[in-house]
Amino acid sequence: MRIEGLGCELDGRPLLAGLDFSVDGVPLALLGPSGAGKSLALRCLLGLAPPRAEIHGALILDDGQRVALADVAALARLRGRVLTLLPQAAAASLDPMRRVEAQLRELLKLYANAEDSPTSLLTRVGLDATMLRRHPHTLSGGQAQRVALALALACRPALLLADEPTSSLDNLAQAQLLDALLAICQVREIQLILVTHDLALAGRICRRAVILDAGRVVESGDIADIVAAPRHPVTTALVAAARRADALWSLTAADGMT
C-alpha cells in the first residue's frame, strides 16, 4: 500500500505537503513533534479531514487500485474494512452506554466478519471473556485500549492506523499493548502505521520510520540508520531525547546518590 503526494490545505494554509510513503509489510512509524501533522495525515487517509480542507494525493492499494484522497466517498467505503483507526484515547471512543460484547457484535455484523467472535477477539488482545459483560467506564486505561484494538480487528482491516495508542498508558501497559499489537499484525498480516513522538517506542515494534515536521517529510528510512546518522534537526532532537533514557541502563549501584 502506498501514499502518494498527500497534501492538505485549510483556508489557503498548507498543513501537509507532498507526503510520500509506502507500507510494505513491515510496521511503519510516523514520527514528529506535536503539531507536525501526524494525526492529520491519518485523518486524511481515512477521509476524515476537516470539511473545508483541500486534499491532494492518492492512496494506492495492494491490488493496484488508485483512490484520490479528495474522494471522501471512496475513502468512506474503504474506512473500516480496508483502513481502520486505533485511536489515541480509546476510552473516549467507546460507546459508554453499551457493554463491550454488544460493541464487538455490532462491528462483526457490520463488516460481515464470520471468522471472529467477541470472545475470540478479546482473547486475541489478551483480555478474558469476563470483559464482555463490562461497560467502558469500568475498564482501566489499558483494558479500554485493548478493547479498542479488538474493535479494530473486528473490521478485518488490511491497514491499521494506530494514533499514539499508548500515550495515556503507563510504561507497563504500554509495553504489553505494543507487544500485542505487533504479534496480532504479524499473525493476521495487517499492515501497521504507528503514530508516535517517541523514537525509542517506535523502535520497539517498527523497522522503518517517516519523520514529519511542519507538515512535510524531513527524513525517512530504517530506524537503525536514522538513529545512527540523523540528518534533520528535528530527527536529531528525537534521537537525543531517546538517548537520554540510556542513563537508566548505564547506572550502577555504586553511583552516587543522584
Added chain:
Amino acid sequence: MTDMSEGPGVALLRARGLGIALGGREVVTGLDIDLRPGSAVALVGPSGAGKSAVLRAMVGLEPALRGSLQFAGAELVGAPARAWQPLRRGVQLCWQDAGTALDPHLTVAQLLNEARVLMGLARWRVGSVELGEVLRRVALDPALARRLPGSLSGGQRQRVGLARALAAEPALLLADELTSALDRPVAWELVDLLRGLRQAGMGLLLVTHDLSLLPGTVDEVIVLRDGEVVERGPTARVLAAPQHPVTRALRTAVPRLHSP
C-alpha cells in the same frame, strides 16, 4: 548508604505511617516520606498503585488520613482546617491534567498572577522580565502570556500549569506525571528545569511511572504497588539493582533505543 529518612537537614513535609482511606478501604498504608528543601524524591508504580492519592493527601484533599503528616513540624492529621494554611503557602501541586484545571476565561498571565495573589505575592505585568522568564523556563514562548488556555495545545497547557505552580514560589513542588503527555524533547526540557529548581533549593516529589527520568533528578525512589511500599532506597541502588518484581518490570518497560 544511609536511610534518607534519617539523613541530615530538616524535613519540611514529613509523613510517618501515613494511611489514606477511600470509602472505608485503605488505599495507601504505612507510607513514610521526608521532603526537604533542595532534595527530590520519586514515587513510582504502575497505574492504580495509589501515587496520585498520596499527592492529594499531602495537600489536604484526602479527608480520611491515618498516621502522621507534619508540615514544618506541625501535625496535620486530625488537625482543624486552618492548620493546613502554612502548607498551602509553601507547597504547590502540579496535576497530571494541569491543562484541564486552568480557568478557560483567564489569560496565561492572569492565571499566573492569580496564583501569586493567592500567595500574597506581587503581580507580574505582561511584558515583565519575571513573567517572560518563568514562561521561558517551562519552554513556552513569552508571547503566549496574553493567550487563553483554549487556544493552546495540550502540551502547552500542561506547561502553563507548571508555570502557574512556579509563579507561587513554592518551597516544595509536588508533580503528578508532569511529562507523560509531552513530546520527549520537551519532557527532557522540563526534567532539566526540575533539576535546576532543586539546585536552587526547591524540594520535589515526582510521581511517575517512567524510571528513565529519575537518574540525576531525584535522590530517593519509593516504589508503590496496591498502596504499599514494596521497595525504596537511593536512586542508583533501586534503579541499577531493583529487588522487587514491580520495580524490575517498570525498568524493563522503559522503551529503549537500540543503537546499531
